[in-house]
């Protein structure tokens with residue numbers, strides 16, 4: 254059995270070591286160009302491989318995506334759709350995202366972004382703090398990451414609500430389901446967190462129409478994908494005060510182009526897609542049981558982490 258590791262973003266040697274620790278008897282290739290016998294590869298561990306790359310391996314049994322979002326893989330018209338695709342479910346990934354979301358929610362809730370600007374101008378901008386219980390945070394996408402963040406926000410006493418396709422039962426989190434419940438979900442959201450996967454249904458969901466349904470002066474946190482946001486609609490909503498500020502971690506083009514207005518906007522906080530980063534050790538560990546199950550012939554259909562290709566996540 255041979256394993257292919259392929260990612261332009263990650264350190265191949267670190268990953269090869271992490272994979273070797275769990276698959277000591279298998280050959281591990283740190284890039285498709287190193288594989289001479291393509292038929293030997295049965296497992297591929299990949300992040301954003303070049304379109305068409307995976308179809309070159311005729312005996313693939315499973316593809317592991319080194320992250321939660323599979324939008325890039327599914328956008329590959331040549332992705333071998335008969336091969337089960339497993340997305341990463343890793344408590345360390347959820348923890349990282351929760352840290353990011355808590356930081357951004359607390360920044361906006363307490364106005365720390367404004368205090369940072371005040372300091373630049375040596376202004377003593379005292380502002381009365383509010384109670385978290387008086388602030389509603391809405392989370393678009395109540396999956397692995399959304400639920401983890403929601404739980405922590407509840408523990409800080411925020412009013413928390415989530416929007417998803419199916420009903421969620423999480424302590425003190427109001428669950429809103431489906432397109433019909435999007436408007437009531439948005440109505441009281443002072444802070445909106447996007448943790449949806451990018452699919453044809455969710456593309457461009459952060460747009461003028463959605464912003465207009467939120468309370469005036471609301472905040473946006475986008476850690477899903479750049480394709481969720483209509484950039485010009487956000488700029489217009491910031492200009493007219495419908496949205497007060499936004500924290501963006503993901504962009505249509507990454508790295509964000511040097512001339513993009515987001516870089517210098519006074520009310521946009523930019524981070525370089527670091528909300529949560531896959532850890533080689535914990536991720537490989539997380540993949541092992543599901544990969545073994547699939548290789549020993551268990552039906553991947555409906556397994557936790559196996560992507561439903563038609564649904565797109």
Ligand code: NDP
Pocket residue numbers: 320321322323350393394395396397398399416417418419420431432448449450451452454455476477478502503526527528529530566
């Ligand atoms: P999951 O697949 O576990 O959860 C997705 C959630 O979105 C589910 O609750 C699902 O509903 C909901 N959803 C999907 N489509 C719709 C729709 N059309 N209407 C309403 N709800 C919908 O994903 P994760 O939580 O693991 O990750 C979410 C995304 O976060 C990833 O796809 C990726 O894009 C992004 N991400 C970003 C990172 C960063 O560093 N910025 C790091 C990691 C991930 P239901 O539960 O009912 O199916």
Ligand code: OXD
Pocket residue numbers: 319320321322323529530531
């Ligand atoms: C992911 C990401 O999807 O890092 O895991 O964006």
